[in-house]
Amino acid sequence: MAQNYKRSSGKPQKKGGKRSRSSIIKRIVLWLLLIGLVMLVAGSFLFAYYASKAPAFSEEKLKDPIPAKIYDKDDELVTKLFEGQKRELLDIDNTPEYVTDAVLSVEDDRFYEHGAVDFRRLGAAVLNNVTDGFGSQGASTITQQVVKRVFLTEEKTIARKAQEAYLAYRLEQEYSKDEILEMYLNKIYYSDGIYGIRTASKYYFDKELDELNLAETAYLAGLPQLPNRYNLYVDGESGTNRAHTVLNLMLHHERITEEQYNEAINTDITANLVSRSEEERASSEPEDPEYASYINMVKQELQTNDKFKDMELGEALASGLSIYTNMDSGVQAQLQTMVNDRDYYYNEKFKSEHFNIASTILDTQTGDLVAVSGGRDYREVVMHNQALVKKNVGSTMKPFLSYGPAIEHMKWRTDHLIEDEMEYQPEGFSNTISNYDMQDHGEVTMRDALRQSFNIPAVKTFEAVKEEAGENAPEEFAENVGLEYSTEDEDDLSLTFNDVLGGGDHSQFSPLEMAQAYASFGNGGTYNEAQSIRYVVTDEGETIEFESESEKAMEDYTAYMMTDMLKGTFEPYGSADFIPMNGLNIAAKTGTTSYSKELREENNLPDNAAKDAWIVGYTPEYTMSVWTGFNKTLENGEASFVGQDEHITPQWFFRDIMQSISTYNGQDFARPDSVVQVNGNELAVQGNEGLQSTETGRRQQQNTETEKTVEEPSQVITESEEEPSTQENTTEPSTQEETTEEPTEETTSEPVQEETTEEPTQEEATEERTEEPTSEPTEEQTEEAAPSVEEPVEEQTEEETDEAA
Known part of the structure; x- marks a missing residue:
């Protein structure tokens, strides 16, 4: 009897163990779902909070840069800083296709396919940021870049990214993809105080956009990532290498043929570069030259401040x-x-x-x-x-x-x-x-x-x-x-x-x-x-x-x-x-x-x-x-x-x-x-x-x-x-x-x-x-x-x- 009792009593314990493990799994799943729901709700509230703190959506700011105002010690307005040369604005309907192809290849190849945020690129960027640290890789779309340049700063924080996503959504509700791409091409910075790709084309090569060869187009498309580093007047080799990177991307995304790629790779980008001395290069001169030395000091000091050190100086001074x-x-x-x-x-x-x-x-x-x-x-x-x-x-x-x-x-x-x-020999x-x-x-x-x-x-x-x-x-x-x-x-x-x-x-x-x-x-x-x-x-x-x-x-x-x-x-x-x-x-x-x-x-x-x-x-x-x-x-x-x-x-x-x-x-x-x-x-x-x-x-x-x-x-x-x-x-x-x-x-x-x-x-x-x-x-x-x-x-x-x- 004792022996039977032991066997019979052992079976219920085994069945109970199975039920217990199943119950634990269910509970874990339920808890995970609950935690996920809580995080989703909390994330939604956090996103809503950050979005509520976003700068006001302004159509005026989307059109033109706002010059910086300089005040003296008595708070009297001294001068305004209008950044760069006079801008030559483009019309997207008259922009050559190979120009937009070059820009899209390097900045946002699926621009016309996704919404304000590209969740495919975002997912890949999240994985890289988990392994390499937050901010190691971005996934900003052209729409996000437009709102960032117009409304936000360069700081890499969750709050700023949330505001960027919200404003990008707002922008795509108000404007078409073509209009947003036009904004981008007219606002992007090209070093030497140059804004807009059409202005840059005339400044660097003295050409209209439809006169550029493919290599020159690739160079202008790739310049905005690091404009002062890739500037041909500063470092011709770096600028040329950047253009070749863009050409590789255009070939990869099948926006040019192998034959076009080979021809462009072998084209000297500097052949048509306008010759300029340092004195002739575009600069951000104040309207009143008597203040120019002081303005120079202001610019240098501005760039040392934590708020502005990650921004391009030209962008900061054009942000109002x-x-x-x-x-x-x-x-x-x-x-x-x-x-x-x-x-x-x-x-x-x-x-x-x-x-x-x-x-x-x-x-x-x-x-x-x-x-x-x-x-x-x-x-x-x-x-x-x-x-x-x-x-x-x-x-x-x-x-x-x-x-x-x-x-x-x-x-x-x-x-x-x-x-x-009278004379002395130092020790x-x-x-x-x-x-x-x-x-x-x-x-x-x-x-x-x-x-x-x-x-x-x-x-x-x-x-x-x-x-x-x-x-x-x-x-x-x-x-x-x-x-x-x-x-x-x-x-x-x-x-x-x-x-x-x-x-x-x-x-x-x-x-x-x-x-x-x-x-x-x-x-x-x-x-x-x-x-x-x-x-x-x-x-x-x-x-x-x-x-x-x-x-x-x-x-x-x-x-x-x-x-x-x-x-x-x-x-x-x-x-x-x-x-x-x-x-x-x-x-x-x-x-x-x-x-x-x-x-x-x-x-x-x-x-x-x-x-x-x-x-x-x-x-x-x-x-x-x-x-x-x-x-x-x-x-x-x-x-x-x-x-x-x-x-x-x-x-x-x-x-x-x-x-x-x-x-x-x-x-x-x-x-x-x-x-x-x-x-x-x-x-x-x-x-x-x-x-x-x-x-x-x-x-x-x-x-x-x-x-x-x-x-x-x-x-x-x-x-x-x-x-x-x-x-x-x-x-x-x-x-x-x-x-x-x-x-x-x-x-x-x-x-x-x-x-x-x-x-x-x-x-x-x-x-x-x-x-x-x-x-x-x-x-x-x-x-x-x-x-x-x-x-x-x-x-x-x-x-x-x-x-x-």
């Missing part, structure tokens, strides 16, 4: 944006007008095509970009903006690699004594350097060394900083104010004395970068990245705020003490003392760079000939950088700064602009509590009042009553200036401004030469110019230059500098 900037439109117009005005300059060489000038004006406190000039008669050509081109900056680097770090790390007083010499080098006047001025204060732009004290200070504060201290100080030296290729870069004097290969910075750096001194030590855009309002009413970098770059005592010393630039014996800045509390530094010895000899140039001249200065209100230079070297100094009047050209420009735009509100730089006054008008970091030593002995002076004042070194120099100057021309005629605006001081200055040197491995030296004060009261003063004992290194010509930028 309202761009609110920091531009002072009056200052901008005045700046560019003066840059363009050849009659402003008395000397014919400054009126020539070889001379150029670039300038940047910032709000000292905020870093807002007030105005900018990218060069004389600036026109936007392939983003070539002289305000962004890196150039050797001469002595304007001394505050960042020498004196600023010395105050920051070693808390030097402004009357810290440095031992000057670790065989080269020797000298001051502009080839004189030994004995012990000079840091203030006076900076004011008169002596070379040897600057280099000795640089060496002291590296020894006491660390090998990388000067470089780090400069990088804190945006003057980056190290690159990905040169992360182990070691700065030398040549960089201190602004003549090294690595000491090249743009007018914008120099303005940002000097504004940090005027802003209490806070570095602000220059910013042109405040915010942007899209055509749908969305506001996108723009934020810029702002960070503490140095201690407030460093910023204030450097500013106080840089005020001496406009005082007697300062490097710009011929330029009166009456009524303004202003600090500045000048700088020049000269030619190599080889170029001077080759072109019969005077020893004091310079190719670049700078001034960068600031008030509590504005910071302004000015670069002037020549883009070509001509014999006998016909395209060079020669003589005192010419060297100070940027200084006059700087004075006239700064005096014109300043409010003269009496505002001065506020002295922080960390700075105390010592020994008359000298400054020290609080708690370090007694810290003073000579550079050679590092000794602390015992008797503060015998400390040298600023005037004493100046007197020594005056006495030593009996030797004749190396200047070839010291009696050139002054400008009208120079005649009427002479300083009231009894003594002015005349230029002699200063020079920097290169590393010993090159056995060369780079030259730099500074001003030399003179005892002749009738002479004028110009910039720095210093001859070296060694052979000078060849600096980049202007052409090389521009090309590198």
